[in-house]
Amino acid sequence: MDAVHADAAKLSVDSLGKSFDGVAVLHDISLQAQAGEFICLLGPSGCGKTTLLRIIAGLEEPGTGTVRLGGRDLAGVPARERGFGIVFQSYSLFPYMTVAQNVGYGMRIRGASGHAVSSRVDELLGMTGMAGHAGRLPWQLSGGQQQRVAMARALAVNPAVLLLDEPFSALDARVRVQLRGEVHALQRRLRIPTIMVTHDQEEALVLADRVACMNEGRIEQVGTPREIYARPRTRFVASFIGAATLLDTTFVREHAPALLEDRPSGAETAFEACVRPEDVRLDVDPAGDARVVDVQFLGSVARVTAQWHGKSLLADMHPSRTPAPGDAMSVWLDPSRSTWVAA
Amino acid sequence: MGSGVNTATWSLAPVRREGAWRAVFVALATLPLLGLLVFVAWPLALIVLRSITGDDHAWTFARYAALLGSPRILQAGWHSLAMGATVTAISVSAGFAVAFALHRSRLPGKAVMRFALLLPILSPSLVQALGIIFLLGRAGLVHQVTGWNFDLYGFWGLVFANACYGLPQVVLIVSSSLAGTDRRYYDGAEVLGASRWRQFLDITLPQCRYALVAAAFVVFTVTVTDFGNAIVIGGRYRVLATEIYAAVAGQLDFGLGAAIGTVLLLPAVLSIAVERMVARRSGRVADGAMVVQAPRNIARDVGLGLVAFVALAPILATTAIVVYASFARLWPYKLGVTLANYHVNLADGFAPIVTSLQVSLLAALVGTALLFSLALAQRRMSGPLAAVSSFLALLPAAVPGLVLGIGYLVAFNDGPLSGWLYGSIAILVACNFYHYHAQGYLAMVAGLRNVPAALEEVAQCLGAGTARRIGEVVLPYAAPTLASVFFFLFMRSMVTLSGVVFLVTPALNLAAVAVMQLDMNGSVSQAAAYATCVMVVTGLAVAAMRLAAARASKMVKRSRHVA
Ligand SMILES: Nc1ncnc2c1ncn2[C@@H]1O[C@H](COP(=O)(O)OP(=O)(O)OP(=O)(O)O)[C@@H](O)[C@H]1O
Ligand SMILES: [Mg+2]
Numbered sequence: 061m062d063a064v065h066a067d068a069a070k071l072s073v074d075s076l077g078k079s080f081d082g083v084a085v086l087h088d089i090s091l092q093a094q095a096g097e098f099i100c101l102l103g104p105s106g107c108g109k110t111t112l113l114r115i116i117a118g119l120e121e122p123g124t125g126t127v128r129l130g131g132r133d134l135a136g137v138p139a140r141e142r143g144f145g146i147v148f149q150s151y152s153l154f155p156y157m158t159v160a161q162n163v164g165y166g167m168r169i170r171g172a173s174g175h176a177v178s179s180r181v182d183e184l185l186g187m188t189g190m191a192g193h194a195g196r197l198p199w200q201l202s203g204g205q206q207q208r209v210a211m212a213r214a215l216a217v218n219p220a221v222l223l224l225d226e227p228f229s230a231l232d233a234r235v236r237v238q239l240r241g242e243v244h245a246l247q248r249r250l251r252i253p254t255i256m257v258t259h260d261q262e263e264a265l266v267l268a269d270r271v272a273c274m275n276e277g278r279i280e281q282v283g284t285p286r287e288i289y290a291r292p293r294t295r296f297v298a299s300f301i302g303a304a305t306l307l308d309t310t311f312v313r314e315h316a317p318a319l320l321e322d323r324p325s326g327a328e329t330a331f332e333a334c335v336r337p338e339d340v341r342l343d344v345d346p347a348g349d350a351r352v353v354d355v356q357f358l359g360s361v362a363r364v365t366a367q368w369h370g371k372s373l374l375a376d377m378h379p380s381r382t383p384a385p386g387d388a389m390s391v392w393l394d395p396s397r398s399t400w401v402a403a
Numbered sequence: 404m405g406s407g408v409n410t411a412t413w414s415l416a417p418v419r420r421e422g423a424w425r426a427v428f429v430a431l432a433t434l435p436l437l438g439l440l441v442f443v444a445w446p447l448a449l450i451v452l453r454s455i456t457g458d459d460h461a462w463t464f465a466r467y468a469a470l471l472g473s474p475r476i477l478q479a480g481w482h483s484l485a486m487g488a489t490v491t492a493i494s495v496s497a498g499f500a501v502a503f504a505l506h507r508s509r510l511p512g513k514a515v516m517r518f519a520l521l522l523p524i525l526s527p528s529l530v531q532a533l534g535i536i537f538l539l540g541r542a543g544l545v546h547q548v549t550g551w552n553f554d555l556y557g558f559w560g561l562v563f564a565n566a567c568y569g570l571p572q573v574v575l576i577v578s579s580s581l582a583g584t585d586r587r588y589y590d591g592a593e594v595l596g597a598s599r600w601r602q603f604l605d606i607t608l609p610q611c612r613y614a615l616v617a618a619a620f621v622v623f624t625v626t627v628t629d630f631g632n633a634i635v636i637g638g639r640y641r642v643l644a645t646e647i648y649a650a651v652a653g654q655l656d657f658g659l660g661a662a663i664g665t666v667l668l669l670p671a672v673l674s675i676a677v678e679r680m681v682a683r684r685s686g687r688v689a690d691g692a693m694v695v696q697a698p699r700n701i702a703r704d705v706g707l708g709l710v711a712f713v714a715l716a717p718i719l720a721t722t723a724i725v726v727y728a729s730f731a732r733l734w735p736y737k738l739g740v741t742l743a744n745y746h747v748n749l750a751d752g753f754a755p756i757v758t759s760l761q762v763s764l765l766a767a768l769v770g771t772a773l774l775f776s777l778a779l780a781q782r783r784m785s786g787p788l789a790a791v792s793s794f795l796a797l798l799p800a801a802v803p804g805l806v807l808g809i810g811y812l813v814a815f816n817d818g819p820l821s822g823w824l825y826g827s828i829a830i831l832v833a834c835n836f837y838h839y840h841a842q843g844y845l846a847m848v849a850g851l852r853n854v855p856a857a858l859e860e861v862a863q864c865l866g867a868g869t870a871r872r873i874g875e876v877v878l879p880y881a882a883p884t885l886a887s888v889f890f891f892l893f894m895r896s897m898v899t900l901s902g903v904v905f906l907v908t909p910a911l912n913l914a915a916v917a918v919m920q921l922d923m924n925g926s927v928s929q930a931a932a933y934a935t936c937v938m939v940v941t942g943l944a945v946a947a948m949r950l951a952a953a954r955a956s957k958m959v960k961r962s963r964h965v966a
Contacts, residue, residue, distance in 0.1 A: 119590050139593045146594040151587040151693075156609040165605075166595035217595065 070095045070253045071116070071221050076125035078111055085111055086277045089125070093221070096251035098244075100264035103274030104300070109257040112274075113223050116255065118142050129220060142221075145214030145252075149226040152210035153198040159185070159209050160194040166217040184212040187246065204235040211243065215250070222247070224256040228263065240267060261301050265289065273297045289336075294402045298334040303363070305340070305374050306401070307333045315349075315369055318395045331400045337363060339397040340375035344383055348390035352383045366391070432780035432792065435773040439795040441820070442837045446810025447802060453661035453813055466662040476646060476663070483642040486558065487627040487670075490565045494622045495615060497566070497714040498573025504707035505574070506581040507607070507697050519715040520571040522722045525945070526938045527898045527915045528629070529922065531567035532636040533931055534721025535560060537728045537735070544724070547735040556638025564632040567718050569622035576621065580614040581607070586693040599700070613680070620674030628667050628803030631900045635922050643667060644805060651809055651905060661813065664806040671801045726938075729931035744932035748924065749917060750909070756936055759914035760944070762831045763896035770836040770843060770892045771885055778847040779877065800841030804901030807838055812905050826908045834903050835896040843888045850884020851877070886952040890945060897941045914940075 071093040078086040085108045093099050101109045114120040116127055118139030127134045134142060153162050163184055164177040172180075185191045188208040198206055207227055214222060227243070228236040244267050247254050258264050264271045265285040272282045275296045281288060292298035295306060312319050312333050319333050342350065342364060350368040361376040366389055373391065383389060457463045470476050501520070504510055523531060539545050539553045539560075546552060584606065592602045630644030637645060643663055651660035728734045732741045747753070777796060784792055799807070811834055815824045824830045854877050878885075900915040907916050914937045921930035 114590070117590070117594055119593060139590075140596045140598065142594070143596070144594055146591060148587045148591065151585040152591055154588060154592070154606065154609075157605075165592070165597075169596045169601065213591075213595070223594075 070097070070130060071255075072128045073112075073116065074126050074128070076112070076115060076122050076127070078108075078115060078120070078123040084277060086115075086123075089277075089279055091272055091279065091282065093253040093255060095253060096248075098247055098254045098256070098267055098269045100268035100271045101255060101257045101274055102261060102264040102271050102301070103259065105259060107274045108277045109259075109274055110225055113146075113225050113255060113257050116221070117144055117146055117223050143217065143219060144221045144223055145217065145219030146223045147207065147210045147214050147225070147227045150203075150206075150230050153206055153213070155198050157197075158194065159190065159196050159198070159201070162198070162209055163213045163216050165213065170217065180216055181212075184216050185209075187215075188212045189242070202235075203231050204239055207231065207239060208242075211246070215246075215252075219252060222252045222254040224254065226257050226259070229258070229260065236263075243267070265301075271301075273300065275300070291399050292334060292401050295332060295334075298399070298401045303337050303374050304334045305337070305371065307335065307371060308403070309333075311369070311371065316391075316393050319393060319398050321395060323400050329403060332403045333398050334401045335373075335393055335398045337374040337376040339394050340373060341392040341394075342366060342375045342377065342383070342389040343392070344387055345390035346388050348388045350389045350391050352385050352387045352389060354385060355382050357382075428780045428783045431776040432784070435777035435780075436792060436795060438773060438833075439798070439837070439840070442811075442833045443799050443802065443807075443840070444795065446807065446814040447798075449813045450661045450664050450806065450810045453658060454665040458658065466658055469659070470662055470666070475641070476643075479641045479643050479646045480666075482558075482640055483627045483644070486561055486565070486640075486642060487623045489558075489562050490569055490626045491619050491623045493562065493566045494569035494573050495619050497710065498570045498618065499577055499611070499615060500707060500710040501570070501714050502574045502577040502581055503607075504711045506578060507695065508704050508707045509697050509699065510704050510708050510711070516711055516715055519719045520574055522718055523568050523571050524894060525898065525941050526722060526725075527918045527934050528568065528631045528900045529635050529915075529918050529930070530725050530934050530938070531718065531721045532560070532564040532632045533728075533918075533922065533927065533934060534723075534725045535563055535717075536636065536927065537724045537931070538721065542735060544735045556636055557640040560636040560638070561632055561640060561642075563717070564636050565626045565629060567721065568629070568632070569626060570714060570718070572621055572625070573618040576618040577611055577614045580611050582694075584610045584695055586695045589695060599698075599703075617674075617677055620670070620677045624671045624674045624803065627670055628805050629901060630805060631904075631919055634919065647805060647809070648904075651812065657809070657813055660809045664809050667803055667806055668801060671803055675797070675801045722938075725931045726935050728928055729935045731928065734928055734931075744928040745936075747917075747921060747929045747933060748926055749912075749921065751912060753936065755912040755917040756914045756940060758828070758831075758911060759897055759937070760940065762828060762835060762913065763893045765828070765832045766836040766896040767889045767893035769832065770840075771889045773836075774840070774843050774847045774888060775881070775885060778844065778851050781848065782851065796844040797841045799837050799839070802838075804834075804838045804899060804903075807834060808902035808905035811902075826911060828911065830906050831903050831911070831913065832896075834906055835899060836892060838899065838902050839892060839895045843892055846888050846891065847884060850881055850888075853884075854880040883952075886948075890948060890952075893948070894941060894945060897944075898937065 073089055073091045076086055076089040077084065089112060091099070101112060103109055111120060115122045118127075118134065118137060122135075129142070153159075154165070157165065160178070160181050163181045167177045167180060181194065182191070185194055188211055190205060190208050190212060193201065193205065193209075198209070201209065210227070224243075228240055231239065240263060256267065265288075268285055270282055271285055271288045272279050273288060273296075274280065280294045281292065281297045283291070288297060289302055292301065292304075298304045298306065307316070307319075309320075309323070309328050309331060312323075316333075323331060323333075338361075342352075350366040350373060352364055353367050353372075354365040356363045356365075357379060360379070362379040362382040364375045364377055364382065366373045366375060368391055377383075454466055455462060455464065457465055501516065505513055505516060510516075535555065537543055539555050541552075541555075543553075543555075588606050588610075589602055592606060597605065627642075628644055630642075630648045633640075633642050633645045634648065643666070647660050647663040647667070650656045650663070729744050730740045730742070731737065732739045732743070749755070777792070781789065781792055781796075802810075811830060815821050815830060824833075898915055900919060903913055904916050904919070907913050912920075914933065918930050918933045918937065921927075921933055
């Protein structure tokens, strides 16, 4: 990464490491967020997403590495002087303050006049659809409303960066979809660089400009949702995002040699071919070498599991044309649509 | 059963069993509720009744008029108020600082702090008073070394002893609300730019305010109704509690005792009301709350360390000095080690310790069983029965031990139950158990909430019988609670003085009372020796039981995995 690039990046995290009591939980994390960019940190539970977010916020000291904002090193700048906004999954709002007091808290701390605070609070409550609730206490609100208020509170101080730690995961599915749409629109409009932690891949793919896929304290891949899905670079990313069948090199050489063409050179076990279910074509063929073992109806598609030379192969088919378990099928894999991932 | 319907399918079976299940709960509730009526409601009613009737059984407020007309009583009342307010102010502010040091600092030595806080709970209630007499009294170590004179007996000595006792209770109450505060409140405020001081004002204080109010009421009540310290160190500073003791134990004037006792019910009733409000307001700790980790701050830790030292060192010092003095040849003049003080001038020697052990074990065993069945039954009760049952269960919290003891005197001295209660071990067991009934009950109810209702229903659908259900589903989850309620009742019974002090007889004495008697006879060193024995016995018993409980809970955990 060259220096020019670093300055252009609004927020930049460089080779960050962190350990708790001698146990390393983050290794060599580097990540840049451009102005107005929405980045999702996606990964399984315990992989260090929250820890990374807290370090960026200044709530946790980095072990090694730096966090910069517009080129300025934030080491030694306490969280309260960074001017960020943060929203947690729960426990975001102060339980003894009304909605209006919560939203105005950051401004009052900055010494804004009562009038300025109340007009800003009104503006934000309007923006987040909470206009009628200014006098309520947090426990009088639903989970979704609480998160709206938390968002308003974070935005009230015009944060330089918005940090969201699984803000929707305590909500039920419908509210979650609705709220993430609103957050998306709001972020687009205000163009605040945003980092959101989630372990919901759909959420990440829908919201993010770029997704950083984390596993065991490392970022395995950063890319647009399309890149991450269509061109996963590691076995973990391929299997964590979307469904995939992974085929080892020996198997591919024997049964689908066409895929070998764009295999990177390397040891036999270094790479595996990743094929997405929608890129597998199965045709009913009494002479076929695959056999259907299971058909799952998923609404718009049917997901067929076929036994193919000892591998479980996933394929999506149109639900009107699904085979029955036991049917023999022939397999066709599109070489241009398969990827080789590091095993 | 016996419905005559032959088509009984398996789906009907649970319904039929549900009837039996309910019957079992009624049976479970009967004995505990009966006990509460006989040992709490009745004595209490008698006291209030006695206070508003004359010796001729006619209605009269003459006893209250006599109280108000007696300068001696009015002065004692004023003293009680002043002393209670001072102790409350000191205990609450120091207790809050200590709780804060425990939960919001990086101070080392928190184990020592916890140990110091445990001491007043483990030791007979006079130990702190004895300790300060050994230290600062006329024949105290400080006087011996420096020649300084302190006027220890009176207001300040009493305040000190009561504050030592009140402090741990404040720490306990405030700690639970400090521990329940989620880290993300602080994180959120920090990111919004709040300084540490503002975070304290905007998060910590609001989170604790109800706990502080509750703690203040508890300490005030305990202080105003405690008379052990008042007798040992109060000197001529008379308070209501010593007046009541003199009236009842000295002059056998139950009428006057009943009137003062009824007056002393007031702050206690008030404190219950406040506590319940607090419990409702402070809310539950939700799942997955993140523990607050104190940021590094040397200045804060040094400050808190100093406060904690000033608050806790006296507790440690007084306890240590009591143990030390108990081995001294002639405190404070000859400090050579001797066991002479352990030959106590009591007719029955160390028998009271054995009696205390018996009483405490019985109170803990019977009490835990009764509380368990009441709490279990309460889960299935509804409507007025549930309300009455929980009112009765919590009523003892509003009854100071002193008042309960007088109530027992009035109720069981004569009358139908006196034959087998008066002068028996049973009345001591009952007094200690019902004195602490409310706290035990609350713990039990909270513990039973951990039993997943779904699991119970699954067991029911599988056709498990009632006994099996309690044994296999409820018990494994409730075991830790049962153990802690058992310890609580045992420890309280070992060391508590109020209540039972009115009920012991020369033939049947208790350890905590024996300490007071030795002190009143002027055998202060022997009192120290006796108190030391009680502390050692209680400490050992508690350690042994904790060990057993730890082992049991390991087993329970294993069986829970299987389930
Ligand atoms: N304060 C701490 N002290 C010790 N270990 C910690 C601390 N905070 C986090 N960890 C550990 O660091 C690892 C990463 O935790 P982190 O909370 O960042 O995970 P996460 O990706 O946010 O997980 P989740 O999806 O469950 O929220 C975990 O193993 C966790 O136990
Ligand atoms: Mg997390």
